[in-house]
Amino acid sequence: MFLKKILCLEDNYIYILYNIYNKCIIIDPGVSSPVIKFINKNKLQPIAILLTHKHIDHIQGTYQLKNAFPNINIFGSSEIKNLFNIIPVNLNQKLNIDSFTFRVIFTPGHTKSHICYFINPYLFCGDVIFYGGCGNFLKKNTISMYHSITKLLTLPDQTILCPGHEYSYQNLFFAHKMFPFEKIIKKKWYKLKNNIQNYSLNTLEEEKKINIFLRSNSITLQKSVKKNFCYAWEFLWFLREEKNKFNIKNLWS
Numbered sequence: 272m273f274l275k276k277i278l279c280l281e282d283n284y285i286y287i288l289y290n291i292y293n294k295c296i297i298i299d300p301g302v303s304s305p306v307i308k309f310i311n312k313n314k315l316q317p318i319a320i321l322l323t324h325k326h327i328d329h330i331q332g333t334y335q336l337k338n339a340f341p342n343i344n345i346f347g348s349s350e351i352k353n354l355f356n357i358i359p360v361n362l363n364q365k366l367n368i369d370s371f372t373f374r375v376i377f378t379p380g381h382t383k384s385h386i387c388y389f390i391n392p393y394l395f396c397g398d399v400i401f402y403g404g405c406g407n408f409l410k411k412n413t414i415s416m417y418h419s420i421t422k423l424l425t426l427p428d429q430t431i432l433c434p435g436h437e438y439s440y441q442n443l444f445f446a447h448k449m450f451p452f453e454k455i456i457k458k459k460w461y462k463l464k465n466n467i468q469n470y471s472l473n474t475l476e477e478e479k480k481i482n483i484f485l486r487s488n489s490i491t492l493q494k495s496v497k498k499n500f501c502y503a504w505e506f507l508w509f510l511r512e513e514k515n516k517f518n519i520k521n522l523w524s
Contacts, residue, residue: 274393274433276472277305282437283328286395287315294318294369298388298395299435300332307339319368322347323397324385325354329435344368348377350384360386378423380416381406387423392431394475399423401434402473403442403459405484407515410508417504420485428476439463445517446483449510450495456481484510 275287279302287309289295295315299322300306310317317340322330333355337343346366347357360366362377366388374389381398388395398406399419408416443460450456459481479485486492487507493500500506 272390272393275309276433277309278437279305280328284433284435284437285332286393286433288371288390288393289313289315290370292370294371296321296368296371297336298433299323299329299397300336301328301330303332303335303339306332306336317343319343319371320345321373321388321395322351322355322357323387323395323435324348324382325350326382326398329397330354348384348386350382362386376422378419380408380412380419385419389426389430392427392429393433394423394426394430395433396423397435400432400478400482400485401436401442402432402439402478403446403456403482404438404514405482405507405511406435407511413508413511414504417487417507420487420507424475424479424485426475428474428479430475431472432475432478433472441517442514443481445514446481448517449513450483450492452495453483456483 273289277285279285283301285300285306286298287295293315295317296319297306297317300320320333320336320343345355345357346360348360351357360375362375364375366373366375371390376387376389378385378387378399385397387397387399400423440463443456443463446456447460483492488503493506
């Protein structure tokens with residue numbers, strides 16, 4: 272398999288997964304024009320669109336893609352069923368599309384019915400996990416978000432994360448300011464600061480070391496902020512609140 276990552280709408284990612292037979296699957300098309308351009312240039316045959324959740328910056332290119340490729344199938348969860356003529360996915364089950372086999376993972380929190388798609392080694396995680404961060408969520412959805420993140424952490428360490436946004440610099444800057452004693456975060460942030468255009472896809476193993484939102488059960492991190500947390504999900508909510516204050520621009524990202 273081959274993977275094309277397209278940056279659009281300032282910080283959104285669209286992914287095109289294709290095989291040696293030139294069949295391709297598009298994940299979260301926030302726009303359509305660069306997708307169509309890449310498909311035509313490489314003479315690909317689009318067979319499906321996978322949507323992780325209902326937010327417009329992840330789906331608005333779907334309308335034009337459906338017009339350009341009328342036979343393309345659209346897959347998503349129940350929260351998108353009123354927007355497109357989708358084929359609903361079976362949560363936490365396998366999704367077979369031609370020669371592609373995805374594991375559908377139910378990951379509510381950012382939205383009520385957010386889903387991720389795993390096809391070894393790629394995890395298309397939408398707005399659950401970003402490089403160095405996680406998606407936003409309401410306080411009432413904190414436990415759901417915590418369980419969704421925890422579920423994704425059970426995937427193989429060599430899983431390659433394919434998030435819906437590029438927030439790596441600001442996420443690592445925030446983490447470095449919050450926990451300056453974390454040397455690996457500081458090192459990664461400085462490296463990224465000097466080479467922002469060439470940031471590569473992270474493995475889950477790498478992300479576990481630098482992403483504080485994946486470490487909400489860390490007693491060391493909890494103690495360093497001098498607050499008492501009875502549960503790890505409470506610390507997750509604290510981190511997300513602090514991140515929102517740190518960068519208002521992406522409050523709902």
